[in-house]
Structure formats: structure tokens, C-alpha cells
Amino acid sequence: MSAVTTHHDDHAHEDHHHGPPPGLMRWVLTTNHKDIGTLYLLFALTMLFIGGFLAMGIRAELFQPGLQLLNPDLFNQFTAMHGLIMVFGAIMPAFVGFANWQVPIMIGAPDMALPRMNNWSFWILPFAGILLISTFFMPGGAPAAGWTMYPPLVLQGGMNVPFLIFAVHLLGMSSIMGAINIIVTILNMRAPGMTLLRMPLFVWTWLITAFLLIAAMPVLAGAVTMLLTDRFFGTSFFNAAGGGDPVMFQHIFWFFGHPEVYIMILPAFGIVSQILPAFCRKPLFGYESMVYATASIAFLSFIVWAHHMFTVGMPLAGELFFMYTTMLIAVPTGVKVFNWVATMWRGSMTFETPMLYAIAFVVLFTIGGFSGLMLAITPADFQYHDTYFVVAHFHYVLVTGALFAIVGGVYFWLPKWTGHMYDERLGKWHFWLSFISVNVLFFPQHFLGLAGMPRRIPDYSVQFVDWNVVSSIGGFVFGLSQLLFVYIIFRTIRGGAKAPDRAWEGARGLEWTLPSPPPYHTFVEPPKVTEADAHS
């Protein structure tokens, strides 16, 4: 599709012809990147609350020893579905929503390259979600073998097994289509003068993430298809009694799973790299090294997978290889953190809500990185593996990492998307409530894990009571605080102070040259991008 479609003399005239059709069908039939971006973000928000409800159930059960609310089987369903819904329903679609809204208006393209596929890749998601969640109401209940779906345990599931597998297939298809669309858009539809190394860092991180998606998702599809044939067609891929190997599933799953981890964090790096310079009023430090660091992390993600399975009994050489490669990830990740700190250094900082989230991201993601480095040390990992230490680690990188970047990004671009400023006072309340409670929630889980509490258990020995009580209280406050987030978003959609085109004093980039909210079609005539108004 050409960047220049129709020619019109003035914007107002063009809007008149190309505005959205009224009613519900606008959302069903839309091929507009802004509408689809909104749909993705609202879907992710809904899933965040469904997954969050499950998390509240988990924390309520773990609030005291003994079983009060959930029987052990239902508890396992909660943990498995919490993971699946948060990973595939909340975090990933939220980032695709950001990509849909932001990539075209950041590179000066009129829309995504493949708008009809864009519509399809979104509308698969609600059906996949319903397929997955409906298993709760089936005889035997939802999948209960963890989001990692390890056989042979996962194959003991009842009716939910084929539903789980087809839901994963659909979610994977949606992701792959979204990724293809993003790559084609970025490589073909940049405005004149928007060279690759002038692209905003958010666009760069998404370009690299999209390649990871295309490489990783089919591997997951293969793994779950083998589960399907093992269960229903008499194959023995993962059944030792038939000559198969249950550990092979783990190798295949984590060959997908580790790139997946970076799929959920690289766009977060991108968002934070947009927010920090804007509120420091200073260009991003080390732009090129940020791009190279992102690419290095993406490459390394394919050769570290077995650090998720150090305890399966690999040969010594294998354990050493995966320990060294995993430790190596600390280098490019460190480069990113140092660059962010250098960006802040001698800036002229203000601390609006997006900036608060970005700073919290840098600090708390780094803490998650430290525990990641500890987990990389194989002999020590034998102690940490499958304990709450791991739970603390990946929630630091996924909640205070990925989710905080998403929330910060929403506050950052909400004025652009809606045309209204959000309520800064409420935004700060939301930040401080979330920031304090999330640390009360997850930091004690490090202690629980080190003291010997395994993950995925519905009940625990009384020596673990204290930190579990603390963690649960943090969890309840964190969960409730997110209701404030929803209130702020909907209030901003409905009204509020008018946002200027450049909503933030220090914000640089093409999206801030557009009106707030931008018209339905933007950059129908591509802008000319010079060195000066390229990335901040």
C-alpha cells in the first residue's frame, strides 16, 4: 500500500470523508490503526482485571495457613490461568495496542501496512480468551498444570486440554499476524528522511520484538500440537513409556519461552526510552548503543533457554554453557540501565506521572535484573529454582517492569490519544499507591523463596506465615489501586483539560506534531523528517 492514497487540499475536508462510521460496527469492521490500537488496549485492560482477580484469589488463599477458599485443584487452576491470561491476554496485547497507535504516527505513516489483517489479528483475541476462560465452567475445570503446561501433568487435565491448546494456537496466530504487520509497516512506510537510525527507540524495540515473535510463536504452536497428538492420537513425543521424553517439551517450550520473556520487556524498554528524555528535557543518551543492546538481548534470548530448567539433569557442559550465556545478558541490559541513568544525569527533570512510572521501572526492573543474575548462577539456582524467589524475580520484571512501562506509557500518550489531560493529582495517587504496595507484595517473596517455600503450593508450613500475610496485604492494596487507574482513564476519555499538540514540554517526535486527539487519518501526506526533528 502506498503512503499516499488520496489527495485532498485541506485536512478538514479530508476528515469529513474519512471519519469513522457510527455505531458498534465501527469497532467490528475497523481497519484504522488508532481504533484497533484502542481495542487492543481495552482488551488488555479487561484481561488484566480477570488475571488480577485470579491473583487476588491466590493471595487470599495464601493469606493464612490451611485451606479456606480454594481447594488445591482450584488453586492450581488459578495459578495456571493467572499466568496464561496475564502473559497472552494482558501484557502482549497491551504492547501490540501501543504499536498500533504509536508506530504509524511516530514514523509518519498513514496507517499500518496491512489494515485488514490488523483487524483480524485483533478480533481473534476475544475468541481465544473466551475459549480459554470457558474452561473454568467445564467438568474438571480449567488447566491446572501451570502456564508452562509441562507434560505429563498437563495431559492429566480433563476437557480443558484441547481448549487450552486451541486457545494457545489462536493467540499465537494473532501475535504472528500482528508482528508481520509491524515489520512491514516499519520497513516500508517510514516518511522520507526517517532513516532506520532516526527512528524513535520505541519503534526500534518493536521492530526487534516483532522478529522475536515470528521466530518464537511457531515453536510454541509446535510444542502444544505435540501435546495434542500425545493426548488424542496416540503419539509419544513426551511419554517415556512410549520412547518419548518429557524433558523435550521443556526444551521446546523454553526455546519459545525465553524469547517470549523479551517480547514482554523490549517494548517496555522502548516506552521508557521515550518517556525519560521527555521529562529530563535532554536527548536520550547513547541512542545507537541502545539499539545495539536491544538487538544483542534479542540474539542472546535464543541461546539461554535451558536456564529455566537447570534441575532437569543436564550434562555438566550444558549447564555451564547456559550459565555463561545467561550471565552475558547482564551486559547489554546493564548498558541500557546505564544509558537511562546517563540520560537523567544533568537533565532538567520534572516528575509527572509517566516520569514517576519510568523511574520506578528503571529501579525495580534493575532489582529484577539482579535476582535474574543470581538465578543464572547454576549452583545457586539449584536452591532458588521453583521457589518464591523465582516468583519474586519474574514479577519484578513483569509487573514493575513490563506493566509499569505500560501504565507509564498510557499516562504519557493518553493526552495525545484522547485530547484531554488526565488528572495529575489522581495519577500521582495511583503511582504512589501502586509503587508502595507492589513492593510490599513482591519483595517479601524473595525472603519466602530463600527460606524454602516452593512456588505453586496452596498451603504452607507455619514458618512462612509472616511474609505471606505481608505479601497478601500488599497484593490486595495493589489490586484495588488499579481500580483508580481505570477511573482515571475513563474520566480522561470523557473530558478534562484540553491537551495541546505537544502535551509535554520536553516531548520530541512526529506524534507531537499532530493535533490532540489526532484526526482519524493522519500523515496521508508524509512529513519530511530532518535530523533535527528525528528521535529525541
Add this chain to the structure above:
Amino acid sequence: MNMCPGALRKWALGLPLALSLASLSGSASAAWELNLPVGVTPLSTIVYDLHMLILWICVLIGVVVFGVMFYSIVYHRKSRGHEAAHFHHSAFAEIAWTVIPCIILIGMAIPSTTTLIEMEDTSDPDMTLKVTGYQWKWRYDYLEDGVTFYSNLAPESRRAIYEVGGPQERAEKYLLEVDNPVVLPTDKKVRILLTADDVIHAWWVPELGQKKDAIPGFVNEIWTRIEKPGTYRGQCAELCGKDHGFMPIVVIAKPEEEYRAWVEEQKQAQAEAQTAALREWTRPELMAKGEAVYASACAGCHQLDGGGVPHHIAGIAGSDVATGDLDQHLKVVLEGRAGTTMRAFGTELDDVELAALMTYQRNAFGNATGDLVQPATVAVARLNLGD
């Protein structure tokens, strides 16, 4: 979805208890625990030292990085009138903060590598223990001495799980106590072979400094040398289904002579069990033993009251099997039910245990069949099924 009976009421009743536990137990020894145990083996001690080394390196880097950042946050703010600088690149800085972390990482990798090599060296053991994971119990085989037993969650803990009002506090080592603990000699290199019967489990005792998966169809190995007599507790660490949280591990380390005495005791008990199968048992004897066998082998799924789990696991109380034909009932218990979680208990329980269990199931929970099942009946049933 089915929740625990009376779920919300039970939860609310326990609220004040949980809060008071958290505030009072500050004085208790294991509460508010922050760190890894040092452990009682050479490996666990090295691993602890390695853990602390890496932790302190991380803390140090954190202090430097966050220190610079917070200095900047305090002093480089617009409200203080700080003007933004315009620098955005420095090849020197980029090279420095690539090379320095690499050097630190090499410093970490060297002790990690030597430790790992030592951990993986299972050669020349003094004895070998084979551990098999089941849903949801452990089986231990002492390969040299021929001692074999199953280790289940202690009945006292199992009874406390669904109670309200603090029985978990009163139960001895709630969820960390078993009926048959593993006994190992101190100061001997013990090789532990790990495998599983059904799904993947993981055997972990923190104070021994080792964790390894028990995988069906494969044998993994670890080793340990316990230097201090004592009782060490751990849990299954790989999600293995419904009762994953309820299959603890207890290792008792004894000096060599005491350990040998224990082995002899076990051998004698196994011999006595064989002669016990030859005599007639009375109803009270069978009912008492049956209740104990039921609590360890069956209650995990079918529940202590025989009620089962609605929509998941059939009850024993009033069930067609437990009140119907005895041979059919025996067949189900000996061979299990294919395609369900009802496992075959034929190899796990001996004739006396099965006879007692049959008698108990057919007369408890209101199942008033009046049947009395003798070990000989079980032995005959085994032969018939073997055809």
C-alpha cells in the same frame, strides 16, 4: 469451579488469627526468615557462600547505580532551576560500562564453575538411595540393604488442612512432617538416584543444598554428605498436581552405628510383615490398621471422611464399589482405573495393608457391609488378577 465448603466464612474466621500470628511470631525462631539456610553439607555451605557473594556484588552495583540516579533526581530537577545539558553520547562511557561488567561477570563465573563441577561429581559413593516420586508421596529404596518404604504427609497435618482456628499452629511441623522419614548416615557420601512413577516431581531439602527433578522414565543423580546429625525438612518443588503442596520430605541424619541399627530394625520389620500376612486378623486389628493405611494412601484424594471431591474424585462413602462386590473392589484398588488419577496400589501396599484397607473402606463412612477381609483373600485375588 468448586471452592472449599463454607469458603468465605472460613476465611473470615481465620483473619484475626493470621494477623495475630504475623505479629506475635516475631519471637519464634523460623519466623520472618530472610535468607537461605547455610545447611549441613559441604555443598550447601559453598552454595551459601556463592549466594552471598553474588548478592553483595549486586547490592554494591545497586548502591552505585541508584546512588548516581537519586543524586540526579534530587539535584537535576527543573524546580531547582537546573538547566538541561545537551550531551547525548560518549564512546568512552559506553565502552567502560560494557567492559567493567564483563570483568565482574568473569569474577562470578569462576567460583560458580568450580562449585558446579563439584556438585555434579557423583562418583565413588559410600551408599545409594533411590527416590521415586508419586502423586503424592515419595518411595525410598536403600539399594544396598534392600530396605523399601513409602513416605506420606503425616496424618496430623492432613487432618489440620481444612480446619479453622489455628490447628496448623498446633500440628507438629505442619505440612513438613511425614509418617516414614528417610534415615541417612552422617559423614558418608550418599548418592541419590531420582525418578518418578507418574509426572515430574522435584526432590529438595534446602539444608542439603541440592534440588533435582524426578522424571518418569529417566534417572537423575545428586550426592550429599551430611556433616551434622539432625532432622532436615524439604518439599516437592515441581508442580505435580493437586497435592503438590502436601508431599514433604524429612531426612534424619544419624551417626553410622545408629544408622546401622535403624537399617536392621527396618529389615526385621519387613520380615515380620511377611509372617503377619500368614495369620488370621481380628476385626478391631484390621479396622485400626485400615484407618492408618487409608489416611496415608487414600485420604489425599478421597478425603478423610470418604466424601471425595465433587466432580473430581469419587467418594468412598456409600460408593457402589466399596459396598458392592469385594473382588471388583479389590481389582480397582490393586490395578487402578486407567485414564483416571486412580492409581494401582498393588505394588505399593502389602497383603496385610490391603486387607485392612478393604475391611476399613467396607465398614467405615457408613458403608456397613460387615465384610472382614483377610490377607489371604488379598493374596488369592492377586494370583487371580495375575492370570
